[in-house]
Amino acid sequence: MNLKLHVWRQAGPEDKGGFVTYQAEDISDHASFLEMLDVVNEGLIARGEEPIAFDHDCREGICGSCGFMINGQPHGPLQTTVCQLHMRTFEDGAELWLEPWRATAFPVVRDLVVDRAAFDRIIGAGGYISANTGSAPEANNIPVPKENADLAMDAAECIGCGACVAACPNASAMLFTGAKVSHLGLLPQGQAERDDRVLEMVLQHDEEGFGHCTMHGACQTACPKGIRVDWIARLNRDYRQAKTRRPGEAGLVGA
Numbered sequence: 001m002n003l004k005l006h007v008w009r010q011a012g013p014e015d016k017g018g019f020v021t022y023q024a025e026d027i028s029d030h031a032s033f034l035e036m037l038d039v040v041n042e043g044l045i046a047r048g049e050e051p052i053a054f055d056h057d058c059r060e061g062i063c064g065s066c067g068f069m070i071n072g073q074p075h076g077p078l079q080t081t082v083c084q085l086h087m088r089t090f091e092d093g094a095e096l097w098l099e100p101w102r103a104t105a106f107p108v109v110r111d112l113v114v115d116r117a118a119f120d121r122i123i124g125a126g127g128y129i130s131a132n133t134g135s136a137p138e139a140n141n142i143p144v145p146k147e148n149a150d151l152a153m154d155a156a157e158c159i160g161c162g163a164c165v166a167a168c169p170n171a172s173a174m175l176f177t178g179a180k181v182s183h184l185g186l187l188p189q190g191q192a193e194r195d196d197r198v199l200e201m202v203l204q205h206d207e208e209g210f211g212h213c214t215m216h217g218a219c220q221t222a223c224p225k226g227i228r229v230d231w232i233a234r235l236n237r238d239y240r241q242a243k244t245r246r247p248g249e250a251g252l253v254g255a
């Protein structure tokens with residue numbers, strides 16, 4: 001199959017950037033989207049031109065690194081990651097516009113690559129436990145209600161890709177933060193820091209420049225891992241309870 005690609009090219013964070021048009025020719029419809037870009041890049045390198053930069057290709061939809069916009073949709077038309085999006089999804093002769101996530105908290109590094117370190121800082125603010133859980137058999141001796149274990153696993157599916165931020169008109173990262181706060185908050189081992197966790201992670205979220213949630217739901221629609229806005233509701237409930245128990249402590253929302 002053949003495609004016309006309009007790709008955002010930006011040499012670095014200070015560069016203005018702009019779209020450049022390329023032809024992608026003789027692409028297998030079994031290729032992944034990133035394999036298609038590999039073919040285009042081989043042609044660019046052969047002509048002595050700079051290849052199109054994208055972050056990574058784990059090919060498994062588990063690392064969260066590969067995301068960018070395809071025709072205005074995060075990760076493209078399917079609810080999956082770009083590395084797991086196959087070219088058979090598109091019509092032969094399709095015209096596609098590729099650009100990086102657009103959010104103040106995700107500055108462009110180069111071409112389709114953005115800096116998602118803001119997510120790492122949110123995790124660093126509270127996404128951990130201090131309980132010594134011992135070895136695996138000891139950890140398994142701590143009973144966890146099945147419903148909570150299942151919910152915690154659902155929340156832990158978030159791969160930190162940033163599609164929720166890119167989809168949100170407020171560039172909010174509340175879906176990501178809600179999933180990360182909740183997957184530890186649902187487990188007995190996560191209770192010691194439960195209040196600190198939600199207060200500090202929401203504070204860091206706001207300090208990074210992400211917007212607030214106004215319940216558009218675009219994040220849920222874009223998420224390749226099925227994280228639902230229910231996690232934002234749970235985050236808000238945890239936050240309100242923590243603020244009630246610790247009035248005047250960290251956190252900007254409702255402070």
Ligand code: SF4
Nearest residue numbers: 158159161162164223
């Ligand atoms: S909540 Fe979904 S869209 Fe947002 S970072 Fe996690 S996996 Fe990606």
Ligand code: FES
Nearest residue numbers: 058063064066083
């Ligand atoms: S490259 Fe790892 S999720 Fe796509």
